[in-house]
Amino acid sequence: MAARLAEEWFAICGGCEVTILDIGEPLLDLLEKVQIVHMPVLMDHKLYGQTGEKAEMEIPEAEVGLVSGGIRSDEHKHLAQEMRKKCQTLIALGSCACYGGIPALANLCSTEELLTKVYRESVTTDKNGFPHEEVPTLTDRVYALSEVVKVDLMLPGCPTTPEMVAGALTALLEGRPFPLSTKSVCDECPTIREKKAVSALRRRLEPPEFTPGAPLNQMRCFIEQGFLCNGPATRSGCGGSDGTPRCIRAYMPCEGCFGPLSEKANPMVDMMGALSSVGLDPKQISDRAASFNRFSGAGRLRPVPKR
């Protein structure tokens, strides 16, 4: 019998759902092995019943549950608990569900500051009111899924990769474990490292040195060229079957979208160490907290005290 699959999405962009489609033709074979019972982006199962007849939100029982996005409202929290209750295995899909992702940069300021900006300070907005009817209540900050319910498997990345989604689902259906990489992005990066910076830290306002068309293993490491790259403190795996990290292929430094090397890692400490070890001064980076915790703000970023 096909395994039942349920998917919910919370504070999201939809990129992880598009990544599922980016599995391409192998997805068609995978779809024969699962039966989707709830997935708002692709199918019409309704939370209050098909004609809105139920009093409570309900998700059908499923062997596999996927959740993308961090928790940003009371409704997200409630649905996360409902997903946990109904799904045998619960997967956090993408860095927002795993670590808060980009929306968790909002944890750097208070809810009040956010609201004031949007309703009172936006240049085109009429200051004529404030939404409060028929809409859910915000949580005090962005939470990762694992801060709210027990998570069985994390598939990080912003977005995650088609290979990883297909690999994890296949492993799950066959009853195999799906271990994540324990290496860093640097371990899979082909650029040349000589453990010594050739430039002081500089912002990405100019191109790095590279020979167009030449293989990446002839290019010097971004950090050693003085550009901030989150590779040393970021889990590898973004390169998929190719292996080469995705941003590096575009001659851009790693953003850190696969999140920290482990659950307990402190990317701030890891990055300060990595920069210092090649002779750079991390204090020159003015936006350190948001730069080093760019995708891991749930539980790692908090409002900056006002002076």
Next chain:
Amino acid sequence: MGKTIVIQPVTRIEGHAKITIQLDDAGNVNRARVNVIELRGFERFCIGRPVEDMPRITPRICGVCPWSHHLAAAKACDAVFGVEPPPAGAKLRELCNSIAYMEEHILHFYFLAGADFLLGPDADYSVRNVIGVLQAAPEVARRVVRVRHMCAKMLEVLAGKPIHPQAAVPGGFSKPLAKDERDHLRKMADEALELAKFSIAFAKENVFPKYLDVVKSLGVITSGFIGTVKANGALNLYDGKLRLMASDGSFEDFPYDRYTEFIGEHIEPWSYLKFPYAKKRGAFALEDNAPGLYRANTLARLNVCDFIDTPLAQAELEEFRRNFGRPAQLTLLYHWARLIELLYNAENAIRLLDDPDITSLETRVKVTPRAARGVGCTEAPRGTLIHDYETDAEGMITNMNLIVGTTHNNAPINLSVTQAAKSLIHDGKYDQGILNTVEMTIRAYDPCFSCATHRLDGKLSVKLDILDAKGSLLDSLAN
């Protein structure tokens, strides 16, 4: 007051919304609303970040149209730094935009909206989806899955990463295109063009004639339109001037950095999403054919442009206008217009790949921080997208305003849903097919409520006092 029907979530769209339909005692529709219930807060949390990070951060507003935010952000950065990208930089950006459009339009027509037409609005919900389409038309579905995936692969060649790309940078594009890569992409673009030609022919033969009555009656409203055109009036999706058209077809053109003179945003208490309106034409009103009411996205762009500068799409536009006039108002024509745009983007991608500039090694200029304001605008698949940044002397963001495609369509979507609900629900009688037909009016607009609610527009779980600089209470908000 009679019962309230809640359809939640609205499905086969991007992001979170619900429909609340309130019936009167006789069971007829008193009021219908589309409540947008998602929230994040980009305009606040981008403040204090380096402006060159905006093309990396803001694509996360939307994973379906990340390229639109990526390019609008890069263009806003160009304006902040006061630079023009070299020709290859601008053309690589536009090429990526056209490929991303193809991917998105294919996704919407076949994967999201298609099931309503191929399986019928009344089909059971368990099969009325892309899986059902796969079973009903396996050959077409396989081809569509392959070509959409191929578009993602093309973006990977150009930019390393198809979703949440990094390659558009202030001053240009980070990765020059190698000649062998170009040749490889050129073959793929040919295959995409074939699918685009097939899609519009298929829809004109098998879909639109069958649903002509539905097209003529469902979600019909009358409005103005907004879109981007080149100086000569041709459709453009990457750059140009904005054109705001009234429902009678008259229009006004303006450079996009003057958008604040033309567009206002109204707040309703029952949606996190604001309601833009053409403010020179009077105050906001949530009424059909209100003077300030306008729509964005595919139908709007085809209405405002004078012509399309690629031959196959232009021929389709002429046929479209012969059938439906200019401006065309029927809401379900958004689907038809979407397929014409698919064709334009396939032709445009080929034109750009054949341009000798595209493989130039000069793709990027160096930029220097300064205190400035910069506005970047592109046509996202869902409509006109505006990024407006202000920076300090160090190039750190001090202020930000975003107006995204779907937001322009907030009032029109609500009016179309109201029209559909009122015409379909009588005497308290409705079923899942009728409710899905109401949802079809939303799908025509291909909304992206993730994009639209990049803001953090939340119901307060605390009381918020707004004080002026002297500490006097200006206003107090509480739930």
